[in-house]
Amino acid sequence: MQTKIAIQGVKASFHEEAAIKYFGGDIETLECDSFKQTCEMLKHGKADYVVMAIENSIAGSILPNYNLLRDYRFHIIGEVHLNIQQNLLAYPGVKLEDIQFVESHPIAIRQCDEFLSDHPNWTIKEGMDTAACAKKIADEKLKNTAAIASALAAEIYGLHILEKRIETNKKNATRFLILANEVTEQKNANKASLSFQTGNAVGSLAAVLQCFAEQNVNLSKIQSMPVVGRRNEYDFYVDVEWKKQAEYDAAIRKVLKHTVNFSILGEYIKNEKV
Known part of the structure; x- marks a missing residue:
């Protein structure tokens, strides 16, 4: 039985290209009108995975998709980078x-x-x-x-x-996340996506970032999103990378002391091949 991948868009979309790049050609892509619909397909077991664009090197972060990550709490099991040629x-x-x-x-x-x-x-x-x-x-x-x-x-x-090739920047690339309902342990994982909130005190976020720096854990991305209905409160989404598992584990233990609503969205293998 073919693996079922929910994608936003139709056949020959960049999402389908990303799905084929990650899973190979022997897949069934489920075409969806919206990113929310892809999440509903996964939630109700109609899809095995979702491939979701999260950022583009020119257009930046796709902010609504961070809201979907927060609302559905799926597990990030991998990533894929695709060179976008328009x-x-x-x-x-x-x-x-x-x-x-x-x-x-x-x-x-x-x-x-x-x-x-x-x-x-x-x-x-x-x-x-x-x-x-x-x-x-x-x-x-x-x-x-x-x-x-x-x-x-x-x-x-x-x-x-x-x-041909009408994109402004020829180094135009999009990063896609691979989402699953279940946690699958990734051997040799060296990247993680995390979310958390901090207090409003001066230096609260800096204290968290310092925990990563002290353990040689590299912060590759940080994104803030307002907490719905709460003034001056933000969810922070960060991607971190490490070379030694023990250093990452130590950083997480330290970070837990400085954050609330801390969540590991996924631990997976870094992928930079475009």
Whole structure:
């Protein structure tokens, strides 16, 4: 039986590419309209895993997904980095001068702002997913609309690539998290995602960060999110990396003394291959 992976988007989306990169080609991808729907699929056992984008090297953190991590409390069992190459796709036979509308996911649009600024006469429309916008052009045979999506989307939906590699920064990469309902122990884990709250006293957060520094545990990311309904209170989400397990364990013991609502969201193997 194939492993079922819930993804936001449709076939040939970057989420499906990330799923294949992590799990291999022998998987069944479950297409979802939203990230929340992917979480519901996992929660109710209809999917084995969720692949969820969490940050992009150009557009930054995908903040709503941190709320989903908080609300669903799934376990992060891995990560995958995907080099994002954006292309301008159109229906076969359509030329650049025929384009009036360009449609894609908001983050993909932001990634290509330099290219789009060279075409001020185009109307930019936001869609739910890069590949879904490509599929719409193919299904509806749109002759005045282009989509920003991957080369795989062009291949799958039979579209023509008008312009290749239109992303502003060629080192454009997205980091995806692999989420599961159950904890699976990762041998040789060297990275963890944690969440916690601190007090409002001066230096509260600094004290926590110092605990990691003293144990040679590297802080690779920190993200704050307001605690809903509580003024001046924040959840902190941090990613840490270590070389010696004992140093990480010691850091966690120290951090527990300075935090409340501390949670290990996942311990896994660092992945940087783009």
